Amino acid sequence: MLKIENLHASIEGKEILRGVNLELKAGEVHAIMGPNGSGKSTLASVLIGRAGYTVTGSVSFQGQDLLASSPEDRAAAGVFLAFQHPVEIPGVGNMYFMRTALNSLRRQRGQEELDPMDFLALAQERMKLVEMDQSFMSRSVNEGFSGGEKKRNEILQMAILEPTFAILDETDSGLDIDALRVVANGVNALRSEGRAMLVITHHQRLLDYIVPDQVHVMVAGQIVRSGGKDLAVELEENGYAGLGQQESAGRMPVGSSR
Amino acid sequence: MTAPTTTTGISDEVRDLANQEYQYGFVTDIDTDVAPRGLNEDIIRLISKKKNEPAWLLEWRLQAFRHWITLAEPTWQHVTYGPVDYQDIIYYAAPKPKKALASLDEVDPELREMFDKLGISVAEQERLSGVAVDVIVDSVSVATTFKDKLAAIGVIFCSFSEAVQDHPELVRKYLGSVIPYKDNFFASLNSAVFTDGSFCYIPKGVRCPMELSTYFRINAADTGQFERTLIIAEDDSYVSYLEGCTAPMRDTNQMHAAVVELVALDNAQIKYSTVQNWYPGDAEGKGGVYNFVTKRGLAAGINSKISWTQVETGSAITWKYPGVVLKGDNSVGEFYSVALTARHQQADTGSKMVHIGKNTTSTIISKAISAGHGQNTYRGLVGIRKSATGARNFTQCDSLLIGKDCGAHTFPYVEVKNPTGQVEHEASTSKIGEEQLLYCRQRGIPEEEAVSMIVNGFCREVFKMLPMEFAVEAQKLLTVSLEGSVG
Numbered sequence: 020m021l022k023i024e025n026l027h028a029s030i031e032g033k034e035i036l037r038g039v040n041l042e043l044k045a046g047e048v049h050a051i052m053g054p055n056g057s058g059k060s061t062l063a064s065v066l067i068g069r070a071g072y073t074v075t076g077s078v079s080f081q082g083q084d085l086l087a088s089s090p091e092d093r094a095a096a097g098v099f100l101a102f103q104h105p106v107e108i109p110g111v112g113n114m115y116f117m118r119t120a121l122n123s124l125r126r127q128r129g130q131e132e133l134d135p136m137d138f139l140a141l142a143q144e145r146m147k148l149v150e151m152d153q154s155f156m157s158r159s160v161n162e163g164f165s166g167g168e169k170k171r172n173e174i175l176q177m178a179i180l181e182p183t184f185a186i187l188d189e190t191d192s193g194l195d196i197d198a199l200r201v202v203a204n205g206v207n208a209l210r211s212e213g214r215a216m217l218v219i220t221h222h223q224r225l226l227d228y229i230v231p232d233q234v235h236v237m238v239a240g241q242i243v244r245s246g247g248k249d250l251a252v253e254l255e256e257n258g259y260a261g262l263g264q265q266e267s268a269g270r271m272p273v274g275s276s277r
Numbered sequence: 278m279t280a281p282t283t284t285t286g287i288s289d290e291v292r293d294l295a296n297q298e299y300q301y302g303f304v305t306d307i308d309t310d311v312a313p314r315g316l317n318e319d320i321i322r323l324i325s326k327k328k329n330e331p332a333w334l335l336e337w338r339l340q341a342f343r344h345w346i347t348l349a350e351p352t353w354q355h356v357t358y359g360p361v362d363y364q365d366i367i368y369y370a371a372p373k374p375k376k377a378l379a380s381l382d383e384v385d386p387e388l389r390e391m392f393d394k395l396g397i398s399v400a401e402q403e404r405l406s407g408v409a410v411d412v413i414v415d416s417v418s419v420a421t422t423f424k425d426k427l428a429a430i431g432v433i434f435c436s437f438s439e440a441v442q443d444h445p446e447l448v449r450k451y452l453g454s455v456i457p458y459k460d461n462f463f464a465s466l467n468s469a470v471f472t473d474g475s476f477c478y479i480p481k482g483v484r485c486p487m488e489l490s491t492y493f494r495i496n497a498a499d500t501g502q503f504e505r506t507l508i509i510a511e512d513d514s515y516v517s518y519l520e521g522c523t524a525p526m527r528d529t530n531q532m533h534a535a536v537v538e539l540v541a542l543d544n545a546q547i548k549y550s551t552v553q554n555w556y557p558g559d560a561e562g563k564g565g566v567y568n569f570v571t572k573r574g575l576a577a578g579i580n581s582k583i584s585w586t587q588v589e590t591g592s593a594i595t596w597k598y599p600g601v602v603l604k605g606d607n608s609v610g611e612f613y614s615v616a617l618t619a620r621h622q623q624a625d626t627g628s629k630m631v632h633i634g635k636n637t638t639s640t641i642i643s644k645a646i647s648a649g650h651g652q653n654t655y656r657g658l659v660g661i662r663k664s665a666t667g668a669r670n671f672t673q674c675d676s677l678l679i680g681k682d683c684g685a686h687t688f689p690y691v692e693v694k695n696p697t698g699q700v701e702h703e704a705s706t707s708k709i710g711e712e713q714l715l716y717c718r719q720r721g722i723p724e725e726e727a728v729s730m731i732v733n734g735f736c737r738e739v740f741k742m743l744p745m746e747f748a749v750e751a752q753k754l755l756t757v758s759l760e761g762s763v764g
Binding site for chain 1: 710711712713715716717718719720721722723724726730731733734735736737738
């Protein structure tokens with residue numbers, strides 16, 4: 020479904036990604052772990068088309084050249100990012116925002132748009148997945164939301180927009196154990212044969228809840244090791260020492276909070 | 278408005294408007310009764326005679342004219358435009374009525390068609406929204422609806438010309454009482470040559486049961502527009518008044534210098550809402566309307582309240598400072614404004630709040646959006662006079678910039694002469710957030726639509742003050758006006 024080959028990305032002259040290779044098949048969940056500054060979030064940014072990066076290499080998504088597409092076209096193709104720091108949009112209602120997004124996607128895919136009543140029914144059903152109540156929907160997008168509420172709101176959008184490929188960028192950061200469970204349950208409910216997910220995290224504990232098919236370790240802009248679920252456990256015990264090319268990265272223990 | 282939970286409520290069809298050129302650009306060919314170009318005392322006598330005015334009104338006009346010729350056009354505002362030749366303007370043009378109109382059915386079919394194009398057909402307004410529309414085409418009122426219903430409760434809502442004929446004592450008492458003919462260059466000019474406008478009188482204790490609405494329209498080529506509006510709310514009364522504007526495309530600049538006076542007596546409330554959509558000029562900034570308006574309310578009575586809400590999306594140049602003179606103790610003045618300048622539009626707008634009475638409060642919320650080469654200036658004056666013990670003002674000015682060729686400027690003036698006065702001023706300027714745009718686009722919302730959504734959100738505080746249909750129209754206008762501002 021997704022094939023990343025020799026992906027390089029730099030910003031303001033500084034190279035962050037230094038030749039990433041990664042392949043995800045439909046139905047798979049992959050985790051990317053690694054120390055701060057290793058390039059995990061940059062990978063997410065480059066995949067959704069954030070401006071400001073100089074990018075080389077190739078990313079093929081269901082046969083489409085992703086790097087040549089605008090962010091909205093990538094979204095229409097089925098790419099979704101649960102942002103690490105979801106932005107606030109004052110004055111724009113959460114419900115209205117999500118309906119606009121869904122209908123934009125549907126329009127671009129040649130599907131009929133949902134009217135407000137149908138959308139409301141859909142939203143109410145999906146809100147149960149992340150244990151959100153109606154009051155969230157009448158507030159402005161992310162405005163005044165707690166950290167946990169913002170993350171749940173991201174997963175709710177994923178549940179409503181039903182992407183083919185979802186990236187979760189440190190969705191667990193800042194969550195207490197109860198919120199983590201809610202978010203993980205939501206994500207697990209959305210795992211399906213036709214959908215691939217890339218879970219970016221610092222913490223092994225998220226992977227206790229969202230069990231990945233593969234774990235990759237990114238250090239200094241490259242994937243230095245890949246393996247099964249056990250790799251995460253091993254990292255938890257030994258840290259990234261010996262895996263990286265950078266001394267500073269190598270000493271950082273896994274799970275250190277930022 | 279669709280779902281009850283919708284916060285911004287940009288309806289789906291609004292998106293379809295995103296790629297439209299200015300859609301109200303057409304000229305209707307109505308046989309107009311036109312005065313010769315230029316301005317002198319004879320023209321003023323002609324206007325007064327055409328309108329069958331009493332001698333005192335002609336004399337008032339002439340005094341205004343004699344004062345006006347001693348004035349120079351103001352230059353302090355932060356706008357630039359070519360010289361206006363006041364002798365090259367036609368000061369009177371009236372559609373020729375075949376006979377007095379008894380009902381809307383008798384309105385010129387071509388005129389009706391024009392209303393249909395504008396999407397504000399009088400019949401539709403009447404049927405769907407329960408709004409009484411006093412329709413002004415050029416300078417003469419053609420039809421007034423709901424008049425009988427309003428008359429039954431004592432509300433007078435008619436054209437200014439009719440008011441001069443039917444209620445001369447009220448006009449004489451209040452005309453110029455809030456904005457004297459010496460007030461400023463454009464107000465003096467208007468006082469000399471105004472041709473028509475709206476008049477509204479709410480008697481004591483009456484809460485006007487419907488929104489009163491007037492659609493103004495510039496039609497005849499090169500005809501200056503000088504409307505005069507006067508609204509009087511007697512003790513314990515309430516009225517909500519809507520003013521909306523569209524204008525056809527033009528090659529030469531059109532001058533619009535209206536005067537609006539509001540008077541609120543004891544415990545009375547006047548809510549005045551405007552959506553202004555005069556032609557802003559083409560992509561090079563050519564041909565737009567000059568909108569030089571003087572609007573002021575006198576909160577004369579105790580506990581009286583006057584609210585101005587304006588959405589300014591049109592005009593090549595906007596120059597207006599709707600204000601409130603807070604004379605009555607405990608009176609309240611409010612100003613909520615959205616001003617958008619795109620293309621080469623320039624706006625110098627804000628509010629004047631003058632506190633005279635005790636414990637008077639005023640609020641100013643201004644949202645300025647600049648895109649393209651637009652220049653947007655907030656200019657406000659908050660004055661607390663010596664007598665205004667316990668007066669308070671809160672001012673908030675937010676500016677949003679889209680692109681790098683536009684500008685936002687803020688000139689707040691504060692004069693406090695009473696030590697108990699409290700004045701707060703908050704201001705912010707932001708560029709439209711790259712992060713917000715990316716967030717929307719990542720969710721599949723195209724860039725232009727995302728900008729419109731973010732801007733509408735930015736303006737929500739003001740839009741929510743508008744009556745609902747007006748809020749929808751305002752959002753449409755904003756979306757249309759922002760078209761082409763991105764990328």
